[in-house]
Amino acid sequence: MKKYVYLFTEGDGKNKKLLGGKGAGLCEMIQIGLPVPPGFVITTEACLEYYERNKTLPEGLKEQVMEAIKKLEEETGKKFGGKPPLLVSVRSGAAISMPGMMDTILNLGLNDETVKALAEATQNERFAYDAYRRFISLFSKIAMGVDDELFSNALEKMKKSRGYRYDTDLTAEDLKKLCEEFKAITEREKGGFPADPYTQLFTAVKAVFESWNGKRCVDYRKEFKITPDMANGTAANVQTMVFGNMGNDSATGVAFTRDPATGENVFYGEYLVNAQGEDVVAGIRTPKPIGELKEEMPVVYQQLLGVREKLEKHFKEVQDLEFTIEKGKLYMLQTRNGKMNAAARVKTAVDFVKEGLITKEEALLRVNPSELDHLMHRRVDPKYTGKPIAVGIPASPGAASGSVIFDADEAERRGRLGWKIILLREETKPEDIHGFFAAQGILTSKGGKTSHAAVVARGMGKPCVTGCEEIKIDSRARVATVGNIKISEGDIITIDGTSGRVWLGEIPKIEPEISEEFKTLLSWADEIRKLGVRANANTPKEAALALSFGAEGIGLCRTERMFNETNRLPIVQEMILADTYEERKKCLDKLLPFQKQDFIEIFKVMKEKPVTIRLLDPPLHEFLPSQEELMIEIERVKNFRKIVEAMHELPETIKLMDPKLHMYLEPVEKVSSELMKLGEQRVDEELLRLKENVLRKVKNLAEVNPMLGHRGVRVGITYPEIYEMQIRAILEAVAELLKQGEKVNAEIMVPQVCTAQELKWVHDILNRVHREVEAKYGIKVPYKFGTMIEVVRACMRAGKLSEYAEFFSFGTNDLTQATFSFSREDAENKFLPLYNEKKILQDNPFEILDVKGVGRLMMITIEWGRKTRPDLKVGICGEHGGEPRSIEFCHAIGVDYVSCSPYRIPIARIAAAQATVKEKMGILKKEP
Amino acid sequence: MKKYVYLFTEGDGKNKKLLGGKGAGLCEMIQIGLPVPPGFVITTEACLEYYERNKTLPEGLKEQVMEAIKKLEEETGKKFGGKPPLLVSVRSGAAISMPGMMDTILNLGLNDETVKALAEATQNERFAYDAYRRFISLFSKIAMGVDDELFSNALEKMKKSRGYRYDTDLTAEDLKKLCEEFKAITEREKGGFPADPYTQLFTAVKAVFESWNGKRCVDYRKEFKITPDMANGTAANVQTMVFGNMGNDSATGVAFTRDPATGENVFYGEYLVNAQGEDVVAGIRTPKPIGELKEEMPVVYQQLLGVREKLEKHFKEVQDLEFTIEKGKLYMLQTRNGKMNAAARVKTAVDFVKEGLITKEEALLRVNPSELDHLMHRRVDPKYTGKPIAVGIPASPGAASGSVIFDADEAERRGRLGWKIILLREETKPEDIHGFFAAQGILTSKGGKTSHAAVVARGMGKPCVTGCEEIKIDSRARVATVGNIKISEGDIITIDGTSGRVWLGEIPKIEPEISEEFKTLLSWADEIRKLGVRANANTPKEAALALSFGAEGIGLCRTERMFNETNRLPIVQEMILADTYEERKKCLDKLLPFQKQDFIEIFKVMKEKPVTIRLLDPPLHEFLPSQEELMIEIERVKNFRKIVEAMHELPETIKLMDPKLHMYLEPVEKVSSELMKLGEQRVDEELLRLKENVLRKVKNLAEVNPMLGHRGVRVGITYPEIYEMQIRAILEAVAELLKQGEKVNAEIMVPQVCTAQELKWVHDILNRVHREVEAKYGIKVPYKFGTMIEVVRACMRAGKLSEYAEFFSFGTNDLTQATFSFSREDAENKFLPLYNEKKILQDNPFEILDVKGVGRLMMITIEWGRKTRPDLKVGICGEHGGEPRSIEFCHAIGVDYVSCSPYRIPIARIAAAQATVKEKMGILKKEP
DSSP: OOOOOOEESSSSSSOOHHHHHHHHHHHHHHHHTTTOOOOEEEHHHHHHHHHHHSSSTTTTTTHHHHHHHHHHHHHHOOOOSSSBBBBBEEOOOOOOTTTTTTOOOEETTOOOTHHHHHHHTTTHHHHHHHHHHHHHHHHHHHHHHOOHHHHHHHHHHHHHHHTTTTGGGOHHHHHHHHHHHHHHHHHHHHHHHOOOHHHHHHHHHHHHHHHHHHHHHHHHOOOOTOOOTTOOOOEEEEEEEEOOOOSTTOOOEEEESSOOTTSSOOOOEEEEEEEOHHHHHTTOOOOOOGGHHHSSHHHHHHHHHHHHHHHHHHHHHEEEEEEEEETTTTEEEEEEEEEOOOOHHHHHHHHHHHTTOEEEHHHHSSSOOOHHHHTTEEEEEOOOOOOOEEOOOOEEOOOEEEEEESSSHHHHHHHHTTTEEEEEEEEOOOGHHHHHHHHSSEEESSSSSTTTTHHHHHHHHHOOOOOOTTEEEETTTEEEEEETTTTTOOOOEEETTTTTTEEEEEEOOOOOOHHHHHHHHHHHHHHOOOOOOEEEOOHHHHHHHOOOOOETSSSETHHHHHHTTTTTTTHHEEEEEEOOOHHHHHHHHHHHHHHHHHHHHHHHHTTOOOEEOOOOOGGGGSSSSHHHHHHHHHHHHHHHHHHHHHHHHHHHHHHOOGGGGGGGGHHHHHHHHHHHHHHHOOOOHHHHHHHHHHHHHHHHHSSSSSSSSSOOOHHHSSSSSHHHHHHHHHHHHHHHHHHTTTTOOOEEEEEEOSSSSHHHHHHHHHHHHHHHHHHHTTTTOOEEEEEEESSSSHTTTHHHHTTSSSEEOHHHHHHHHHHHOOOHHHHHHHTHHHHHHSSSSSSSSSOOOIIIIHHHHHHHHHHHHHOOOOTTTEESGGGGOOOOOHHHHHHHHHHHHEEEEEHHHHHHHHHHHHHHHHHTTTTOOOOO | OOEEETTTTTOOOTHHHHHHHHHHHHHHHTTTTOOOEEEEEEEEHHHHHHHTSSSSOOOTTHHHHHHHHHHHHHSSBBBBSSSSBOOOHHHHEESOOOTOOOEEEEETTTTTTHHHHHHHTOOOHHHHHHHHHHHHHHHHHHHOOOOOHHHHHHHHHHHHHHSSGGGGGGHHHHHHHHHHHHHHHHHHHSSOOOOOHHHHHHHHHHHHHHTSSHHHHHHHHHHHHHTTTTSSEEEEEEEEOSSSSSSTEEEEEEEEESSSSOOSSSOEEEEEEEEHHHHHTSSSSSSGGGGGGHHHHHHHHHHHHHHHHHHHHHHHSSSEEEEETTEEEEEEEEEEEOOOHHHHHHHHHHHHTTTTTTTTHHHHHSSSSHHHHHSOOOEEEOOOOOSSSEHHHHHEEEEEEEEEESSHHHHHHHHHTTEEEEEESSSSSSGGGGHHOOOOOEEESSSOOOOOHHHHHHHTTEEEOOTTTTTEEEETEEEEEEEEEETTTTTOOOOEEETTTTSSSSEEOOOOOOOHHHHHHHHHHHOOOOEEEEEEOSHHHHHHHHTTTTOOOOEEEETTTHHHTTTTTHHHHHHHHHOOOOHHHHHHHHHHHHHHHHHHHHHHHHHHHHHHEEEOOOOOOGSSHHHHHHHHHHHHHHHHHHHHHHHHHHHHHHHHHOGGGGGGGHHHHHHHHHHHHHHHHHHHHHHHHHHHHHHHHHHHHHSSGGGGSOTTTTHHHHHHHHHHHHHHHHHHHHHHHHEEEEEEEEOOOOEOOOOOHHHHHHHHHHHHHHHHHHHHHHHHOOOEEEEEESSSSHHHHHHHHTTOEEEEOOOOHHHHHHHHHOHHHHHHTTTTTHHHHHHHSSSSSSSSOOOIIHHHHHHHHHHHHHHHTOOEEEEEEEEGGGGGGHHHHHHHHHHOEEOGGGGHHHHHHHHHHHHHHHHHHOOOOOOO
16 A cells, blocks of 8 residues: 555655655655654655545555554554544645645644543633634634634624633633634534544545635746646644744743855744644734753753754755744744845855855755845835835936936936936936936936836936836926926936836935955856856946956947047947038048047956957937927027017907907017017027928938838948048057057957958958058957847858858847837836736746747757857857846857846856856756 | 860750850851851860960960961861961850950951952952951950050041041941051051961960950959859850951841840841941941841842741740851851830740740749839830939839829829829828828838838839939928929829839820730749749729739738728727727727628638738727828917917016117007907817827827837737727628628738737637627638738747747838838938948848748748648748749748739739749759
8 A cells, every 4th residue: 555644754745846945845854863853754646546436535645644643642642532632733745835725723633522622631721721622713714615704703702701801811711612612603604613623634634635726825836837747745744743932841832043144144033832833823923033942941941052063064055944942842833044135145155165965066056046136226124114206117226316407407416416316317318418417317208118218228327217107207307207206307216127116205224245255156157157247338448347246258348338428428329410422421521530449448457358349330310419309499499580480470460350359450560570570580400400300310310110221330330431431540559559569359249240242341341441440550450250140030040140140149139129029118018018928928038038939049050150260259248148047048049148238247256157067967957 | 185166067055155155156157057157166164274384375276376377277178377268256255144254356367468368359459458456456455455446446547538527438448558657557556466367366265265254244244243154264266267358248147046126026127238347337228127138139038037947946045146148158146035014024924935946934934023113004005215304213113294282182183083193202101091092103202112102102003203302392382393393283294113214295105015925924834833923912993903913812001091082080089099998999899890791801802711900910909090290280270379379478578678669569468468459369279189189199109210110910909909809890890791691711811929828818819700790690700810920039939929820921011120120211221322332232132022021930930830830831921922032042041922912913823833834943042
């Protein structure tokens, strides 16, 4: 016959699948010699068979349970349903703990007879009947489905009739009476409370099994994709009762083997004397810190310290444990791995290695890289409970407070005066860049995670909340509203870019901490990982920051950022508005020294480390003001003239409208002609023509689908002089530094490539400029040439592209948009939330790399690319380059390096190391 | 020693690569017994060796040539450089004829001695010296590089000094003198004209070889991608001279074996008595039709008829031939396959099969399917030479004339009055659909080949020219301008959607002709082809048209077209503007009977043939008026109020502006207050609110990249009630027809799918509605379920999608956009023309399927899809489905059917058959 029942002394504590997490923990504890009240586990297999047998308990189960009870009786010297009475608890427990499964039933075994025996054995009638009434109600509710409220109503009624305030005011007699009433309720509702302890026990076990398929539990499994190979069926744990409420030599408590908030190696927990677990929850008495137990029960405390040490040594993880002290004797009731915040998890993992408990590899796997992000940014104090006024999209992590300012110029002005500023706009544009520099954080009412505001803020490491649609902005009136709340310019608000929340006023924050242990862990990660980690950085400052976080190079340096600086944007705009090659060339000649200096500075910071520079990518219209803005400006210029013109037509209107107005004709005509004269002087015709010219160009450049438009190499081919200037700036920067004896490692990258001909085209320009620069400086100027892979066709043509490209860099932001035919801005504002909610898509593919679609394309690309060029270097510079699951996938498919924003570099280093460890362990998933 | 020289009597006429096309033709003719002046071919190999040997003639070549000349001397009884003199022509001739190679040198062998011998032999001194002076100038120019003008100047000077008008006025003495002058010119320029005939001959042969690498010839090969395996080196043909200018028993002429304009089986050509080829070109005398030769030289004519028959029997293609008659004796100088228009090509191909000359398969391969398009549409008479006023993008083929009308309402109104109309707009929108019905053709100044105008016009088979940017439209003033030309409403213009040209006025047109032969050819295509051919058709009328062209089903029926009809659009708009499910549902309930009736009618037309219905695809905002339009409408409503309000503020303005205006204050105030009263009555507040509400919704629905936006199944999932209505309409239509005993074959297709979960979602709705419909009608309701493949991710997930989908239909329009990250509208207006011009892309990928990128994706998709479901049906319904090269590729990769616009069905049938034939012949390319 199959074995369904394992005594704690015989169960295999490693076999959580069979025994459940709780059962396994109990077995393990008893087997390493810890004081655990005797008991047994009914296996998850029994649960599964229960369902297979159409909800009847498996054959032989009852006999095995009765056998086990007999063992408990022998060990405790008590008797199940006898004298002194053996009482047990019954709890559920699957391999993975999940909400919705059955709670604990305590004191099982009590009935009208055994309650008396209990009173006798404990010399405490009140205690016995209190336990009995609790058991009746709990059992009736959980195992029989009686409405809980009926019992609490009866209890309240009793207290009211006696004039009591607390349950503890109830006397033994009261409780006896209550037991009778409770039994009557169950009798009425479900036809009788079972007196037989075995009936009680098997009913409770069935209830445990039933709870496995309860709605909440099933939903939970579906939601978190818990498959049968992870947890299948629940075990039932039957354990001898011990009591912490048997006097002042009894107590109950919970503890962590280390401080779960800091990870410090101190015993951490709390306890209540003469109490049961329920009392802690009831909140009537305040538990004491565990340290006080040292004074109160020194022997037990020492015992507990021994348990703590034994548990950590054995489980090699911080443990979260429950204990009860019954009449001076310690009993362990549960142990499990402790849940901790990111900082504590890092510290304990590193400490465990130092203490020789685990290896560096194991320590690395203990950390959840996504959580590390919190450590990298200032954040709102988690203790703060004030309600936010609005919630937007968390676009760039960190918290910031400041005065609301509605435009970049004003932000810059006040910033110079020392104000702390939150820039609040509907959306931002490249010409707002000086506002970003001045601001502590950015808040927009429109846009998603790849909006201009989000991308720029992340690049700068500034907090940013986007798409906060509840905020209505009237930037002309310099006021915003959220519902009834009005925010005037200068009002202080706080934004949290990690959660997307926005508060009025200044909210307490805590500073980021990169602890010594974190640094140690990162150094281990570097020893182990194979994947390179580079940064997306556009300025010397960002480059230096990236270096300080451990970047091994720059994987993406966007040159257009340099176009946006205030001293350059006007030249860039002039260049775009130019109608001839000569005019454009003149502007580009002015830009060349700026760009060259930019590159020189970045190269100087990065020294011999590679710097991948992407040639101009965005469509040209991104550098121009929007149509709307221009139209408003033109409107303003024209406004005065318009009124005047309307006046001019007024006499005619009057003639048409009403004869009785005719008498006013003459004076009106006079006024209007006087106004005409004045009006003409006030219209700045020159300005108007200029603006209208810009508007015409902007309209010409406008695109139906800018994401799929005239950008990247397409602009580079239409106006080759732009790429030529950029290439010259890069190569001359390299040459000048080499002449100064500096080290440089420049990589030139072409964006938006879809065919090898485009690469060849740029390569031809490069070759020519390269010859010219080498001739000019009289030295060899080394460089590498490569391409972004962000267009699907580039994936299909990888084998051809790698004839020209020495490296590929996946731009997974655009590649994801193209693969899904999703425009990120539109999708995140329109249907993507619904798609995630309905589980049509598990994740937001713009946050977590879609391995099944985009990932499959990447695999094909790498395979075909390396067929042509076996030493092809492959990187990824989309936002996924800083996302742990995506990094793991990149490692698995043979990517050489990831590139991410400076603040995510530590995360990437850890995630990369985890991938290597998982690969060694054979648990790395490769196939999408 | 290698054989470089082949006499016409020994060369292999099939070996064009070795002998060139001209040489092979001459060999072939002589070997089938036609009268060809004796001669020989110097092979292309000799040419290649000439280059290998650093531009010296291969060893042994001279000897072989001299040997061959000896043979000619034997055969003709003449002597090279002797008496009677043997004269030859030298011509180039590669495997493929290409411009830029050497022209003919005639009369080679003449010098001061042989010219006398020629005069003697012909008894015609003038003839001899005329030949000589021609030879000197031609040889000097072509073989020695002397400037041609020097000779013609000398000739003109001579004529002027003598007072002659024509060359023919020159006497023998004049010509003798001219020969001396010509020789002096060459002496002066290049140091002496060679008198030795062999020197002349080898110099000429070298000149032939040199011309192979001349700039024009090299450019041509590059442009048309003529690779060495197609043609490598040129041959040189040396042939005995014959003379058509030796009296009235001599003549020269060209002919086609059939009429190349109509394909009719009549001998077609022209000739000149007593003339050389040059004289025909000179245009002094008008050639006579070949028929007259029957009277003039009956014997030769009969001979020529024999030649004609022999050539066709032998070459099995219509031949284009040159002949000369020397003193009553016929000589054939050239034969090659005749170039013909599409109609003639079809007719002759079919006739040749009937005459037993070729097989049906061969006939099919003779036709160029792209050219057939011209046969399907009325077109501008090719004889018409008037200059167009503008050229746009040819968006839908065919020519049409009509009065210019600037909006759809007016077009409809005048259409009812019997006007012929060309609808002229900047661009069109769904609400213009009634204008399309009323118009003969559509002309827009914006948009490309997939603009709304283009797609709708193609669907209706109406001519359309889009993106005609030269035309500036002022639709308010109802006038358009092209440069200085003004087009007022009502003016007649003609558009040609095949070429994109636009003319003022009515231009002569010719009607399309689907000849009996074309029908025959199509029936053969149907016997042979394996690829199914379906139509994209949205209405019963289009379905019937498609059937008449041979469609085997409907591959794409767009349901949104049905939403756009004038009686439905308001309901659709109301549905979109609704804020609640209930309101939407009410509108959908109103739409259901319309859609059901649509489907019933289409099913009735198509009977048992499959009809693939695509559920709603476009984003909802496409059914609403544009922001701009709404803003203008609102502006109009507000306009009156605005003037009034401005007036109201006028007194304050006056106060601010100038003290001397103050005297007018009182009267102005009075006017303004009167106007206020009037104004308030005139503003339709209700209408204004309504419009503003619509504008708000339109703004909400606006998207940054609509192509990648909230559309297709994404809308279907957001508002499941829309798809539910459509599915119910389809299934109820099927049920009702089945009950009536009709045959129906409905296929339901989901657009824009990117993940299997979306398909499952729609499939669940379908299952539920299907149960309800079967219950309602009490019968089985069969249907098929499938998906569009137009999103790249769908390709990557093909193996999963085919778990739900019984068929795939590639939407290659969108798939191409996504694969390239090109927005078609933007690309075709911005950078795509440049890309084609610079050969960065060989073709426009929106016209010809990009096999290397999109095609590769399709191959992967089919492979993975059929791995899951081996009998997966695969079609293509993008525009490429009607493009011959794309169709061939579809056949090669295992697509089951193509679907195209009705008018392209005949083309698709031919192209599909050609693919099968090519496959049988082993010349079908599969790998992209």
